[in-house]
Amino acid sequence: MWNDLFAAIALVLVFEGIMPFVNPAKWRQAIRLIAEQPDVALRIMGLTSMLAGAALLYVIR
Template sequence: MPRLFRVSARTGRESKMAWQDFLAALALMLVFEGILPFLNPGRFRNMLRMLNEMDDRLVRRIGLVSMIAGLGLLYLVR
Protein backbone atom coordinates (compact mmCIF):
# COMPACT_ATOMS: atom_id res chain seq x y z
CA MET A 1 0.00 0.00 0.00
CA PRO A 2 1.37 3.50 -0.77
CA ARG A 3 3.06 5.19 2.14
CA LEU A 4 0.61 8.10 2.10
CA PHE A 5 -2.29 5.85 3.08
CA ARG A 6 -0.59 3.62 5.65
CA VAL A 7 -1.51 4.45 9.24
CA SER A 8 0.08 3.01 12.33
CA ALA A 9 -2.51 1.40 14.61
CA ARG A 10 -1.13 3.08 17.72
CA THR A 11 -0.01 6.60 16.86
CA GLY A 12 -0.74 7.50 13.26
CA ARG A 13 2.92 8.55 13.08
CA GLU A 14 3.50 7.15 9.59
CA SER A 15 0.54 9.12 8.28
CA LYS A 16 1.90 12.31 9.85
CA MET A 17 5.30 11.71 8.23
CA ALA A 18 3.66 11.13 4.85
CA TRP A 19 1.82 14.44 5.09
CA GLN A 20 5.02 16.20 6.15
CA ASP A 21 6.82 14.72 3.13
CA PHE A 22 3.99 15.79 0.84
CA LEU A 23 3.94 19.33 2.19
CA ALA A 24 7.74 19.57 1.98
CA ALA A 25 7.60 18.48 -1.67
CA LEU A 26 4.85 21.02 -2.36
CA ALA A 27 6.89 23.77 -0.69
CA LEU A 28 9.96 22.91 -2.78
CA MET A 29 7.87 22.92 -5.94
CA LEU A 30 6.62 26.42 -5.13
CA VAL A 31 10.16 27.63 -4.45
CA PHE A 32 11.42 26.24 -7.78
CA GLU A 33 8.40 27.61 -9.65
CA GLY A 34 9.07 31.07 -8.24
CA ILE A 35 12.78 31.30 -9.07
CA LEU A 36 12.45 32.35 -12.74
CA PRO A 37 9.74 35.01 -12.26
CA PHE A 38 11.72 36.45 -9.35
CA LEU A 39 15.10 36.52 -11.10
CA ASN A 40 13.98 37.42 -14.62
CA PRO A 41 10.33 38.51 -14.94
CA GLY A 42 10.72 39.59 -18.59
CA ARG A 43 12.01 36.17 -19.67
CA PHE A 44 9.21 34.54 -17.67
CA ARG A 45 6.59 36.60 -19.55
CA ASN A 46 8.19 35.66 -22.88
CA MET A 47 8.09 31.98 -21.93
CA LEU A 48 4.40 32.27 -21.04
CA ARG A 49 3.68 33.95 -24.39
CA MET A 50 5.52 31.16 -26.22
CA LEU A 51 3.62 28.53 -24.22
CA ASN A 52 0.33 30.22 -25.06
CA GLU A 53 1.14 30.00 -28.77
CA MET A 54 2.08 26.30 -28.70
CA ASP A 55 -0.24 23.58 -29.93
CA ASP A 56 -2.16 21.78 -27.16
CA ARG A 57 -0.66 18.42 -28.16
CA LEU A 58 2.86 19.77 -27.74
CA VAL A 59 2.04 21.22 -24.33
CA ARG A 60 0.57 17.85 -23.28
CA ARG A 61 3.69 16.03 -24.48
CA ILE A 62 5.91 18.41 -22.53
CA GLY A 63 3.76 17.81 -19.44
CA LEU A 64 3.89 14.04 -19.93
CA VAL A 65 7.68 14.05 -20.29
CA SER A 66 7.95 16.22 -17.18
CA MET A 67 5.74 13.86 -15.16
CA ILE A 68 7.66 10.78 -16.32
CA ALA A 69 10.98 12.44 -15.49
CA GLY A 70 9.66 13.38 -12.04
CA LEU A 71 8.41 9.87 -11.36
CA GLY A 72 11.72 8.41 -12.51
CA LEU A 73 13.66 10.73 -10.24
CA LEU A 74 11.33 9.97 -7.34
CA TYR A 75 11.82 6.23 -7.94
CA LEU A 76 15.59 6.65 -7.88
CA VAL A 77 15.56 8.78 -4.74
CA ARG A 78 13.08 6.66 -2.78
Protein backbone atom coordinates in the same frame (compact mmCIF):
# COMPACT_ATOMS: atom_id res chain seq x y z
CA MET B 1 3.79 11.02 4.71
CA TRP B 2 1.92 14.32 4.90
CA ASN B 3 5.12 16.12 5.88
CA ASP B 4 6.83 14.80 2.74
CA LEU B 5 3.91 15.89 0.57
CA PHE B 6 3.89 19.40 2.01
CA ALA B 7 7.68 19.63 1.70
CA ALA B 8 7.43 18.63 -1.96
CA ILE B 9 4.72 21.23 -2.62
CA ALA B 10 6.81 23.88 -0.86
CA LEU B 11 9.81 23.05 -3.05
CA VAL B 12 7.69 23.28 -6.19
CA LEU B 13 6.56 26.75 -5.13
CA VAL B 14 10.14 27.81 -4.45
CA PHE B 15 11.38 26.58 -7.83
CA GLU B 16 8.37 28.05 -9.67
CA GLY B 17 9.05 31.43 -8.09
CA ILE B 18 12.73 31.66 -9.00
CA MET B 19 12.35 32.72 -12.65
CA PRO B 20 9.73 35.45 -12.17
CA PHE B 21 11.80 36.83 -9.30
CA VAL B 22 15.16 36.75 -11.10
CA ASN B 23 14.09 37.80 -14.60
CA PRO B 24 10.40 38.72 -14.95
CA ALA B 25 10.68 39.93 -18.57
CA LYS B 26 12.19 36.65 -19.83
CA TRP B 27 9.71 34.67 -17.75
CA ARG B 28 6.80 36.59 -19.30
CA GLN B 29 8.24 35.94 -22.78
CA ALA B 30 8.61 32.23 -22.04
CA ILE B 31 5.01 32.03 -20.81
CA ARG B 32 3.85 33.72 -24.01
CA LEU B 33 5.76 31.20 -26.13
CA ILE B 34 4.34 28.30 -24.13
CA ALA B 35 0.80 29.66 -24.49
CA GLU B 36 1.21 29.71 -28.28
CA GLN B 37 2.09 26.01 -28.45
CA PRO B 38 -0.55 23.56 -29.72
CA ASP B 39 -2.36 21.39 -27.19
CA VAL B 40 -0.55 18.25 -28.35
CA ALA B 41 2.86 19.79 -27.65
CA LEU B 42 1.73 20.89 -24.17
CA ARG B 43 0.39 17.42 -23.41
CA ILE B 44 3.67 15.83 -24.49
CA MET B 45 5.64 18.29 -22.34
CA GLY B 46 3.35 17.55 -19.38
CA LEU B 47 3.64 13.78 -19.83
CA THR B 48 7.42 14.02 -20.16
CA SER B 49 7.62 16.13 -17.02
CA MET B 50 5.44 13.70 -15.04
CA LEU B 51 7.44 10.67 -16.20
CA ALA B 52 10.75 12.37 -15.40
CA GLY B 53 9.46 13.32 -11.94
CA ALA B 54 8.18 9.81 -11.26
CA ALA B 55 11.49 8.29 -12.41
CA LEU B 56 13.47 10.69 -10.26
CA LEU B 57 11.28 9.94 -7.26
CA TYR B 58 11.75 6.19 -7.85
CA VAL B 59 15.53 6.60 -8.00
CA ILE B 60 15.64 8.78 -4.88
CA ARG B 61 13.32 6.58 -2.82
